[in-house]
Structure formats: C-alpha cells, structure tokens
Amino acid sequence: MPDQLFPYQKLFEFTKAIFQKIGCSNEHAETAARSLVSADCRGIDSHGVARLTGYIRLWEVKRVNATPEIKIIHETPSTAVVDGDSGLGLVVAPYAMRVAINKAKQVGTGWVSVQNSNHFGIAAQHAMLALDHDMIGIAMTNASSLVAPTFSIDKMLGTNPICVAAPAGKEPPFVADLATTTAANGKLEILQRKNSPAPNGWIQDKDGNPSNDPHELKKGGALLPLGGDREHGSHKGYALGAIVDIFSALLSGANYAPWVPPFPAYVPIPSQQPGKGIGHFFGAMRIDAFRPTDEFKNHMDHWIQGFRNAKTIPGEERVLVPGDPEREVEIERMRMGIPIGDVVAKDLKKLAEKFEILF
Amino acid sequence: MPDQLFPYQKLFEFTKAIFQKIGCSNEHAETAARSLVSADCRGIDSHGVARLTGYIRLWEVKRVNATPEIKIIHETPSTAVVDGDSGLGLVVAPYAMRVAINKAKQVGTGWVSVQNSNHFGIAAQHAMLALDHDMIGIAMTNASSLVAPTFSIDKMLGTNPICVAAPAGKEPPFVADLATTTAANGKLEILQRKNSPAPNGWIQDKDGNPSNDPHELKKGGALLPLGGDREHGSHKGYALGAIVDIFSALLSGANYAPWVPPFPAYVPIPSQQPGKGIGHFFGAMRIDAFRPTDEFKNHMDHWIQGFRNAKTIPGEERVLVPGDPEREVEIERMRMGIPIGDVVAKDLKKLAEKFEILF
Numbered sequence: 001m002p003d004q005l006f007p008y009q010k011l012f013e014f015t016k017a018i019f020q021k022i023g024c025s026n027e028h029a030e031t032a033a034r035s036l037v038s039a040d041c042r043g044i045d046s047h048g049v050a051r052l053t054g055y056i057r058l059w060e061v062k063r064v065n066a067t068p069e070i071k072i073i074h075e076t077p078s079t080a081v082v083d084g085d086s087g088l089g090l091v092v093a094p095y096a097m098r099v100a101i102n103k104a105k106q107v108g109t110g111w112v113s114v115q116n117s118n119h120f121g122i123a124a125q126h127a128m129l130a131l132d133h134d135m136i137g138i139a140m141t142n143a144s145s146l147v148a149p150t151f152s153i154d155k156m157l158g159t160n161p162i163c164v165a166a167p168a169g170k171e172p173p174f175v176a177d178l179a180t181t182t183a184a185n186g187k188l189e190i191l192q193r194k195n196s197p198a199p200n201g202w203i204q205d206k207d208g209n210p211s212n213d214p215h216e217l218k219k220g221g222a223l224l225p226l227g228g229d230r231e232h233g234s235h236k237g238y239a240l241g242a243i244v245d246i247f248s249a250l251l252s253g254a255n256y257a258p259w260v261p262p263f264p265a266y267v268p269i270p271s272q273q274p275g276k277g278i279g280h281f282f283g284a285m286r287i288d289a290f291r292p293t294d295e296f297k298n299h300m301d302h303w304i305q306g307f308r309n310a311k312t313i314p315g316e317e318r319v320l321v322p323g324d325p326e327r328e329v330e331i332e333r334m335r336m337g338i339p340i341g342d343v344v345a346k347d348l349k350k351l352a353e354k355f356e357i358l359f
Numbered sequence: 360m361p362d363q364l365f366p367y368q369k370l371f372e373f374t375k376a377i378f379q380k381i382g383c384s385n386e387h388a389e390t391a392a393r394s395l396v397s398a399d400c401r402g403i404d405s406h407g408v409a410r411l412t413g414y415i416r417l418w419e420v421k422r423v424n425a426t427p428e429i430k431i432i433h434e435t436p437s438t439a440v441v442d443g444d445s446g447l448g449l450v451v452a453p454y455a456m457r458v459a460i461n462k463a464k465q466v467g468t469g470w471v472s473v474q475n476s477n478h479f480g481i482a483a484q485h486a487m488l489a490l491d492h493d494m495i496g497i498a499m500t501n502a503s504s505l506v507a508p509t510f511s512i513d514k515m516l517g518t519n520p521i522c523v524a525a526p527a528g529k530e531p532p533f534v535a536d537l538a539t540t541t542a543a544n545g546k547l548e549i550l551q552r553k554n555s556p557a558p559n560g561w562i563q564d565k566d567g568n569p570s571n572d573p574h575e576l577k578k579g580g581a582l583l584p585l586g587g588d589r590e591h592g593s594h595k596g597y598a599l600g601a602i603v604d605i606f607s608a609l610l611s612g613a614n615y616a617p618w619v620p621p622f623p624a625y626v627p628i629p630s631q632q633p634g635k636g637i638g639h640f641f642g643a644m645r646i647d648a649f650r651p652t653d654e655f656k657n658h659m660d661h662w663i664q665g666f667r668n669a670k671t672i673p674g675e676e677r678v679l680v681p682g683d684p685e686r687e688v689e690i691e692r693m694r695m696g697i698p699i700g701d702v703v704a705k706d707l708k709k710l711a712e713k714f715e716i717l718f
Contacts, residue, residue, distance in 0.1 A: 074649065074650060076466060076467030076645075076648040077436060077437070077465075077466040077467060078436070078437040078466045078467040078468045078648070079467035079468055079644070079645075079648040079649055081649050081650060106436075107435060107436040107437045107466050108435030108436060108437040108438040108470070109437045109438055109468060109470050111467070111468050111644065113649050136605075136606075136610075148672075149666060149669065149678055150678070150679070151671050151672055151675040151677070151678050151679065152666075152669040152670065152671060152672065152678045153669070153670040153671065153672055154669040154670050154678075156665065156666055156669055156678075164598075164602045164605075166605050166609070174601070174605065176598035176599075176601065176602060178592075178594075178595040178598055178599075179595075180595075181592075182586070182591055182592045183592065199590050199591065200591075201591050204672070207672075207673065208670075208671070208672030208673060209672070209673070226585060226586060226592050226595055226596070227541070227585055227586065227592075228591060231558050232541055232558065232559075232560050232587060232591070233537075233540075233541045233542065233585050233586075235537075235679070235681070236537040236538075236539075236585055237585070238681075239523075239535035239537055239681040240535075240537075240599075242533070242535065242681060243523045243535060245662070246495075246523075246525050246533065246659075246662075247495075250525070250655055250658050250659055250662060251495075251644075251646070251649040251650065251655065252649065252650070253650055253654070253658075256658070256662055257662055257665050257666070258665065274658060274661060275658070285438070285470065285610075286435075286438075287610070289435040289437070289438040290433065290438055290440050290472050290610040290611065291433060291440060291610065291611070291612055295612070296609055296610065299609050299612075299615070299633060299634070300605075300609055302633060303604070303605075303609060303615055303616055306515065306616050306617065307508060307511075307515055307616070310508065310511040310512070310513040310515055311511065311512040311513050312510050312511060312512065312567070313507075313510055313511065313512055313563070313566075313567025313568070314566065314567060314568070316510040318510070319508055319509070319510050319511040319513075319515075320509070320510065320594070322594070322597075322598040322601060
C-alpha cells in the first residue's frame, strides 16, 4: 500500500489533541506537537509521529509526566541546569533552549544542561529556535545505549546527536544535525524492513565481530560510532558521543552511559540509576557578541556559495550544505503533504480510537 | 638509524632559544616552546618540534610576527574576539584560552573566537589549560584546505580539529582531541614514508575517485572527512569540520574554507583573503556553574571506570578512554626521553647552526 499524504496542519492538530488527552496543557501540547511533527516535515520520519505511540506508552507506565513543573535548579549569568520533572523532552527542550537564548541576550551566550527529561525528538528543531534571534543554536542529547565504543562489546553510549544551526543572510541557514554513529538507528530500520544488508562499519554482532545483518541489534549486537572501526576513526565518533554524554548528563545530573533509561516503555530501566532521567545540552551564542551580525551573515553567504559552487565527483550533481536536504524535503512536504506509511497510519488510528478523537 | 632520545627539558630549552632568536620575548618564547613540545610529549610527533623549521620559515617570509600585540577587539561578559596580530598560534592560543577562563570565572562560561593567528600546535594543549581551574576546556582551529567535502573534488576545509577536556576526580581527565577527517595528515605521512597503501576512506584522487595511494595529496587529491564516503557518514565529518570553520573564522573575521593561509611558507597565500590569518575558537565552562564540582567529578570517575571495565572485542585488551593513549606516551617520554627521527634531528641541527646556538 502506498504512503498516504497528510497535511502538516492535520498531523499537528491530531498530535496536539493526543497530548491534551493525556493531560498536557494547551501550551505544552502545542509545543510537543510542533517539536514532534517538525521531524516528519524535515524527512526524519523515524523521529516524528511514528514515535507518538511510544511517548504515550511512556506516559502509561508513568515514566512521562504530562504536567511537569519544569524549572531552573541552578544558574549563573551564562549557565543553567534545568530539571525537566520527567516531562516530555519535546516540551522540556524548547523551555531549556529559551533559557539559553535569554541568557545570551544578557551576557552574549547561554548554556543549559538538562536533567530528568525524556526523548526530545530531533535536535535541529530546538537548535533552530536560536536563528530568529540572530544567534547560533546548539542542541544535543544523550540516549539509551545502543552503541559500542571502539574495542568494546558492551553498548555504552546512545546515538547521541549534535546539532549546530547558524544564520546566514540571503542564503538559508546552516543546520548540521548528526548522530555520532556511522548511521542513525532510523536508517538501519529501513534496511530491516527491506531485509537488505547493512554496509560495513554500521554494526557489530554480540561478540564484537563486524556484521552486515541489519537485525543484529535484536540479537545483542551494537551500532558503531562514526568511523566504524579504529582504522577508519571510530575512536573519534566514540569521543564525540562521549562529549555529548558529558555535556548532557554529567553536567546536569542526568543518567549517563549505559544507565540512560530506554525509549521503549517495555524495556526495563537499568537497575543502577546514577542520575535523573535523560540529559540534554543547549547553547545559544549571539552573533553580535562576537562581530557585527551583517558582516557575519555576508561571510556565511560567501561560505555557503563557495561550497555550492565546488566541483563535484563523478556522478554527483552538487555539493550539499548541511541543512539542504532537510529544508528541501520540508518545502516539498509543506506543499504536498507528509507521507505516512501503513504501519504508522494504523498506529495513529489505534491511538485515535483509544482516546476517542478523529483521525 | 634509530631515533635519538632527547629529554623534554633539552627540547624545550632549544625551542625556546630558537623563538628568542627570531625576536620573541622571553615569556612568548617559553609559551610557544611549551605549546610545541607538548605535542612531542603526547606522541603527536607531526605537530611537535618537527614543525619548528616550518614556523621559522613563516617568520622569514614575514607571515609570522614575533612581537605581536595580541588584543581583545570586541567583548561581552561571556565572549571575546581576539586579534592575534599575526603572532605564533602557539602564543595566541594560550592568551585566548586565558581570556575564556577569566570570563568563565566571572559569568560561568567564556567563549573566544580568534582572528589573525597562525598554526597553534595541538588543540589539547590549550583546552587542557582549563582543567586546573575545574573547568571543561574546548579548543578548535581551522587550517588550510586539504579536505574535500562529501561529493566534492575541490578541497574546501582543513583537518579542523576539535578538543574537549573535562576534569575527573581520582581518574585522569577525559581529553578528546580529534581531526574531523578519517585520518589526520600526520598518519598519512607515516604511510608515505613506508610507501604503504592507505586504507579505504582516507583519501580520494584529483578526480574524486577513492584511492589508496598515500602520495595522492601531492597529485591533487584530497583527505576525506571522518566517515570516508556518504554511505559511511562522511557528510557528518564534513559538517563537523564546517562547524569548526564557522566558530573559528566566521565568528572572528579570520579566513575560512579554501581561503585559509597554508602552513608551508613556500605555498602562496590564496589570492582571495576574505578575513585575517587563520581562526581558532576556545571555550571554558566552570563545572560549578552547573553543579557542585565534587558531584561532577565523582560521576566522571564512575563514567570512566564504566568504560574501562567494558567487555572487549576479540583480540583487544581494553577499552580506552579518550586521552589514555596520549597520557601513557607522555608518562613514558617524560621518563625515557622524546624520540626524534633522523630527518627532524638534522632539521633541528640546521636551525641550531643558522641561529648559532647549541643543539
């Protein structure tokens, strides 16, 4: 069955209604729906409404608090630690990013580490909140452990993404949003559905041997850090994932390393919990805290045009600038609708029935 | 001929004397020598005294100013832009890092972007200055373009390294220092000397085809971003290198992308110079601007021990924590001496003769 196309507004209203049904305030439901559906818009289907049921299940087992009292528990002029009170990361993250932006307005930059949160959707959605303020936005999060560090069999880190968004002038903004693994889990899921082999360097089996079986994770295997193996720089991907963990959880007091609570509600929380919930980290840097904004933007335009005009390798039409693919998908989907696969559509219908709302 | 072993102090004094001979003040010569020889100590031989002749040549062609007036040209409570006045990056970087540390003392964090500088040695040396202050240190720099972004034939970025250093308690600090390429240029140079093939994903030829020829760079080829190719995540390595360029040069007003001046003095500066010199970026985050330092350090110890105790893949003895290999080399070399190869030893002898000092 071909994917059905849904207008953004319909998915947004539906998602908002579901979040209201579990008790979220109007404002929180709107924020959460905007965070979530932004992933579908930008083509990151694995992180969009496909996960709505997952969030609801976390609420059902009382691991998500629908009415959190999100608050700053420690701060200095340029920093804060936010306690998410077990709220949806989709709501906690924009709150924390706003704190970072407000601090940047005051003292040039703002840096916020978050404890006691849950999965926040895609990092880009939060980092990009800085763009309207002529700031560079940074967002990262830890996640439950699927990734084996270089030389390790044990899964010690999540896919721990990093996003940096920087404004340009006439050109669209630079938005780099990357999992610190060779391939994001969502890409592996696509291969699983097709039963296609995974490329070298994506995964290893339960004994730490390289594998091309896309189902390896279910058999005790692990995702590999960006680089794949030592010879190809996996120690760098591992280090980047570790940095995300330190900024997100060690600075905030959240859980870290293999002790981060998993997203699927049926997977038990690790018995050892050195911190609270999962951790995020946000930054905002005011451009004019460094140099005049128009000078920066002119140079960003020049930078971007330089990359766009670079000569391409055989068989490729153009060199992309980080953010190009997602923006192009977004333009297309806002015009034509968001394609939703059969499985996800059925999932959403079930949610609609359970909560007695229309879909 | 086997490598000769030199005590740290001898290399330090010699390097300091050379820098004094070109006109550096006693203080600058000491700082520069400490920055440079720290690379040899930590086993990053490509960035240590092997480059001393290179720095001197830059001074000879008037691209390095031995008596720079390094100064802050713009600032807010948490940010600054530093003008390096064409000084040695080895001196400019510690100055800028100190500015970041002092701002962190005042408002929690400090962030400094630097223009008009030169090659700064290894990033770790500067980031680690934060550790003594119970701060996380961050250092990055752009560099002349050797790296082709995903799908590009043109070399648009340098190897643009990122370093993050975080203090622990009983455990030694976490220090991740990584070029955003699959392999640092220094590793390729080792293969060139042995005439050994380079692994897949390290380099491409002048037409953008994958290559294993370690001499490819001299023939118009390029280093590849961490990941190697699109299927293995090279767009992520490319994005990371781009982020370093934006923070280091677009925020400061230094040159960026393919317009960064090259390190070898015989390579002409690109005719287009949109900024000044090369750019760096430094950050310092006070731990207790987020949470009590002892809590953080206890959790860092727990984190590090968790990784050390992870089960290893077949054939490997242990899982390393970022910073382990360099620290172990440093302990060994401070005790046994620093091995200097024949070519570099001859180079240093020539410098000694030229400046009429003992070596």
